[in-house]
Amino acid sequence: MSEGIGAPVKRKEDKRFITGKGKYTDDIRMENQAYAAFVRSPHAHAHIQGIEASAAEGMSGVIAVLTGAQLTDDGIGNLICGWAISSKDGSPMNMGAWSALATGKVRYVGDAVAVVIAESKDEAQAAAEAVEVSYSELPVAASIAAALADGAPEIHENAPGNVIYDWELGDGDATEAALAGAAHVTEMDITNNRLAPNAMEPRSAVATYDDAEDHYTLYSTSQNPHVARLVLSAFYQVAPEHKLRVIAPDVGGGFGSKIYIYPEEIVCLWASMKTRRSVKWTAERTESFLTDAHGRDHVTRARMGFDADGRIVGFKVSTKANFGAYMSLFSSAVPTYLYATLLSGTYDIPAIHCEVLACYTNTVPVDAYRGAGRPEASFVVERLMETAAREMGKDPAELRRANFVREFPYQTQVIMNYDSGDFEGNMNQAMEAADWAGFAARKAEAANRGKLRGVGMACYIEACGIAPSAAVGSLGAGVGLWESAEVRVNPVGTIEVLTGSHSHGQGHETTFAQVVAERFGVPLDSIQIVHGDTDKVQFGMGTYGSRSGPVGISAIVKACDKVEVKVRKIAAHLLECDPDELVMEDSQVKVPGTNKALGWHEVGLAAYTAHNLPADMEPGLKEGAFYDPENFTFPMGCFIAEVEIDPGTGKTDVVKFVASDDFGVIINPMIVEGQVHGGIAQGVGQALLEEMVYDESGQPVSGSYMDYTMPRAEDVPSFVVEHHNTRCATNPLGIKGCGEAGAIGSPPAVINAITDAIGNNDISMPATSAKVWAAIRASGTGMAAE
Amino acid sequence: MTIVSMTVNGTAASADVEDRTLLVDYIREHLRLTGTHVGCDTSQCGTCVVHVDGKAVKSCTMLAAAAEGAEVTTIEGVANGELHPMQRAFNDNHGLQCGFCTPGMIMSGIDMVNRYKAAGRELDEAAIRHELEGNICRCTGYHNIVKSIAQAASEM
Ligand code: FES
Ligand code: FES
Numbered sequence: 001m002s003e004g005i006g007a008p009v010k011r012k013e014d015k016r017f018i019t020g021k022g023k024y025t026d027d028i029r030m031e032n033q034a035y036a037a038f039v040r041s042p043h044a045h046a047h048i049q050g051i052e053a054s055a056a057e058g059m060s061g062v063i064a065v066l067t068g069a070q071l072t073d074d075g076i077g078n079l080i081c082g083w084a085i086s087s088k089d090g091s092p093m094n095m096g097a098w099s100a101l102a103t104g105k106v107r108y109v110g111d112a113v114a115v116v117i118a119e120s121k122d123e124a125q126a127a128a129e130a131v132e133v134s135y136s137e138l139p140v141a142a143s144i145a146a147a148l149a150d151g152a153p154e155i156h157e158n159a160p161g162n163v164i165y166d167w168e169l170g171d172g173d174a175t176e177a178a179l180a181g182a183a184h185v186t187e188m189d190i191t192n193n194r195l196a197p198n199a200m201e202p203r204s205a206v207a208t209y210d211d212a213e214d215h216y217t218l219y220s221t222s223q224n225p226h227v228a229r230l231v232l233s234a235f236y237q238v239a240p241e242h243k244l245r246v247i248a249p250d251v252g253g254g255f256g257s258k259i260y261i262y263p264e265e266i267v268c269l270w271a272s273m274k275t276r277r278s279v280k281w282t283a284e285r286t287e288s289f290l291t292d293a294h295g296r297d298h299v300t301r302a303r304m305g306f307d308a309d310g311r312i313v314g315f316k317v318s319t320k321a322n323f324g325a326y327m328s329l330f331s332s333a334v335p336t337y338l339y340a341t342l343l344s345g346t347y348d349i350p351a352i353h354c355e356v357l358a359c360y361t362n363t364v365p366v367d368a369y370r371g372a373g374r375p376e377a378s379f380v381v382e383r384l385m386e387t388a389a390r391e392m393g394k395d396p397a398e399l400r401r402a403n404f405v406r407e408f409p410y411q412t413q414v415i416m417n418y419d420s421g422d423f424e425g426n427m428n429q430a431m432e433a434a435d436w437a438g439f440a441a442r443k444a445e446a447a448n449r450g451k452l453r454g455v456g457m458a459c460y461i462e463a464c465g466i467a468p469s470a471a472v473g474s475l476g477a478g479v480g481l482w483e484s485a486e487v488r489v490n491p492v493g494t495i496e497v498l499t500g501s502h503s504h505g506q507g508h509e510t511t512f513a514q515v516v517a518e519r520f521g522v523p524l525d526s527i528q529i530v531h532g533d534t535d536k537v538q539f540g541m542g543t544y545g546s547r548s549g550p551v552g553i554s555a556i557v558k559a560c561d562k563v564e565v566k567v568r569k570i571a572a573h574l575l576e577c578d579p580d581e582l583v584m585e586d587s588q589v590k591v592p593g594t595n596k597a598l599g600w601h602e603v604g605l606a607a608y609t610a611h612n613l614p615a616d617m618e619p620g621l622k623e624g625a626f627y628d629p630e631n632f633t634f635p636m637g638c639f640i641a642e643v644e645i646d647p648g649t650g651k652t653d654v655v656k657f658v659a660s661d662d663f664g665v666i667i668n669p670m671i672v673e674g675q676v677h678g679g680i681a682q683g684v685g686q687a688l689l690e691e692m693v694y695d696e697s698g699q700p701v702s703g704s705y706m707d708y709t710m711p712r713a714e715d716v717p718s719f720v721v722e723h724h725n726t727r728c729a730t731n732p733l734g735i736k737g738c739g740e741a742g743a744i745g746s747p748p749a750v751i752n753a754i755t756d757a758i759g760n761n762d763i764s765m766p767a768t769s770a771k772v773w774a775a776i777r778a779s780g781t782g783m784a785a786e
Numbered sequence: 787m788t789i790v791s792m793t794v795n796g797t798a799a800s801a802d803v804e805d806r807t808l809l810v811d812y813i814r815e816h817l818r819l820t821g822t823h824v825g826c827d828t829s830q831c832g833t834c835v836v837h838v839d840g841k842a843v844k845s846c847t848m849l850a851a852a853a854e855g856a857e858v859t860t861i862e863g864v865a866n867g868e869l870h871p872m873q874r875a876f877n878d879n880h881g882l883q884c885g886f887c888t889p890g891m892i893m894s895g896i897d898m899v900n901r902y903k904a905a906g907r908e909l910d911e912a913a914i915r916h917e918l919e920g921n922i923c924r925c926t927g928y929h930n931i932v933k934s935i936a937q938a939a940s941e942m
Contacts, residue, residue, distance in 0.1 A: 017885030020821015
């Protein structure tokens with residue numbers, strides 16, 4: 001069927017975007033709308049000694065200047081991290097207080113201190129500049145090393161030594177014993193660079209308080225409006241859930257950064273009640289760099305041991321993770337259950353031990369960014385595999401092949417249970433597509449042109465389909481991670497699907513409809529996907545962690561199962577046949593080989609007229625379902641990058657990039673490939689270009705597009721994206737998820753290629769021209785090529 | 787305050803705006819044409835691209851007053867009854883995901899094809915990538931944007 005599962009159907013949602021009719025939060029204008037501008041700390045760490053707002057209050061257009069003291073007086077609660085992680089010694093994590101408007105202390109540059117509400121954006125900004133805050137500066141710890149040094153400044157009083165937790169997973173003794181007995185041990189220090197997510201749509205919020213109903217409405221750039229409502233209500237006490245409607249309209253990219261509830265949304269809601277005005281705030285890009293949760297920022301020491309045959313015997317990983325100044329909503333889970341649990345990679349490793357020390361620094365909070373923990377794990381594993389192969393004089397592909405997990409289900413030493421896969425199949429496919437065998441000739445040809453050519457491989461695995469609720473609950477999660485759906489067949493046979501997932505570029509309006517179209521044999525155009533509004537859609541958990549396919553679609557399938565049962569009963573009653581004889585195709589419900597058939601719309605109409613239904617059947621045709629996954633899903637793949645480096649400048653060009661992924665069953669290959677393209681570009685950006693830099697005093701150095709290098713069209717090649725899929729064994733359609741894969745597998749592939757090209761393994765991300773040039777000088781490769 | 791008059795998408799528009807009002811703010815806030823976006827504050831991202839007298843301009847870099855008397859076309863004015871070949875190409879090739887960069891990409895794409903055609907130059911993949919220097923997309927990795935522009939170039 002041309003519109004169903006597996007068809008590269010063009011997106012239904014495109015028309016509004018290509019004609020300029022998309023509706024993003026900043027496009028919304030309420031009657032009676034005022035604007036918020038935040039007064040932000042210019043210091044990374046300081047006591048607030050006083051706030052003098054009278055000059056600002058007297059300025060043109062100013063409606064109110066509000067501070068943290070008023071926020072606290074009104075009972076607005078502190079921001080929280082929703083995943084409890086305990087240290088090795090059993091002590092709980094040290095969560096410091098985070099007020100939406102700082103009181104007492106500021107802890108990073110950009111920390112909000114006050115807000116101005118004014119008639120226009122310009123007036124709000126002008127008045128915000130006139131609010132005088134007096135600070136007494138404190139010593140700053142802007143990096144992991146500075147925060148963990150002896151005598152480091154204390155950022156939160158309940159976090160001695162700035163330590164949030166000191167956690168571990170796996171068997172430490174077994175791992176040390178295995179490493180002690182290993183024939184070869186590869187040891188590396190690895191830094192995973194700090195990134196700014198940079199969804200192209202800046203965050204925005206429009207809040208309205210209706211005093212007649214004592215009701216709030218929030219338009220927000222959110223990946224998960226129901227979670228936002230829950231958290232705003234239950235933890236921040238902004239309003240009870242039934243008095244708060246959250247709408248996430250078109251959202252211009254998220255990549256994790258729009259999962260969290262930030263101070264700005266809380267403040268806009270509260271200010272709308274204080275001022276009885278709609279309050280709008282939209283970040284300028286500089287504000288996005290200053291306040292959107294950053295990603296990554298790990299420092300790791302890792303040791304991988306091999307026996308004489310090149311089989312891995314043990315793997316020890318010690319990581320320090322920078323959480324920034326406060327614990328963001330899911331921060332604690334990222335370097336633990338989304339990281340250490342993936343350290344077995346695609347390999348059969350008999351002993352693994354991981355320790356993670358999480359710390360505060362005077363920088364913006366760090367949380368999940370595309371991949372979240374899994375790119376960091378994949379980078380550690382795949383850099384070690386490549387390096388070990390080179391140290392042992394083995395072919396890096398063959399070393400991987402010798403260690404692949406081959407039988408499923410496979411229980412790793414770090415919680416995860418892989419359900420399916422053919423890791424070698426993906427590697428073979430990627431090697432063929434990349435013409436791995438022909439690399440030596442290409443390298444020689446490049447050398448003739450004075451270029452250093454290198455090839456790098458990475459076999460990533462990730463855990464998606466987040467997540468079985470009971471399992472994550474036992475690991476500290478404060479929420480369940482199921483998804484919900486409702487399928488409504490209208491009296492005329494058209495269908496609305498209400499989903500708790502949220503699309504901010506993923507194309508759910510198309511893919512979700514494809515699933516339902518195929519299921520009921522009805523046209524794609526007769527199906528509407530409804531999402532993103534807590535007044536329309538039942539509670540749902542939203543979109544992150546590549547969960548909308550494996551979890552969100554599974555909920556829709558479950559609801560469709562229930563609808564189908566009722567459709568069959570109604571049709572069997574009317575056609576006087578057995579429900580099991582019926583098939584649904586071509587907009588009909590019929591008994592094949594007979595003239596017994598009803599139009600799909602006739603079944604809908606029968607359900608709603610209720611003139612002739614089976615005895616005891618309720619009228620109507622609408623069913624809901626909650627789907628709680630029984631396991632994570634495990635997308636994996638093999639990426640191969642080829643680079644050419646100019647030894648004179650150190651400039652690296654990614655000249656070829658091949659991906660072979662296993663995503664399980666694919667609904668729309670066009671959309672899936674698009675997800676991979678975008679992920680790879682982000683990963684290439686991390687590998688070559690991007691880094692959020694703070695100086696020692698905690699001032700952000702790369703806080704604009706003049707300083708933070710985003711990947712542009714010339715920085716990436718066209719990609720070769722192939723699939724070698726095995727069905728996921730644990731959800732109804734066999735979907736694994738595809739949203740983060742590209743960003744997970746590409747950094748190690750690119751760095752492995754660069755280090756291959758220059759013959760120097762000592763290079764950190766981003767591998768800028770200057771770093772690569774210096775590494776070439778250090779290794780002497782450049783001279784040889786010149 | 788200054789009275790500015792220009793033609794936007796074929797319709798005469800006139801308003802009293804502050805001297806410092808940027809063209810993008812005039813388009814979005816006064817004319818309420820919200821297809822033109824703002825993605826940065828340093829003139830780097832290209833989500834704000836419109837055509838002024840037939841040429842692509844980052845509307846965040848231009849004062850509304852500087853467009854006095856000009857013919858301005860925004861993404862809303864590109865389709866002429868049916869979709870422009872560039873719009874169709876973005877749909878055909880999955881050249882957009884979240885859609886936020888898309889209006890700017892389409893406006894830049896049309897301008898690029900027009901310029902290359904006028905100069906009789908071939909707009910190959912390398913040229914498209916080079917010409918997209920001023921437009922950032924975080925979603926697509928550019929792969930399908932390049933394909934979209936190449937398709938439209940062959941049809942325009
Ligand atoms: S808004 Fe970014 S270039 Fe104009
Ligand atoms: S489609 Fe989202 S930024 Fe380009």
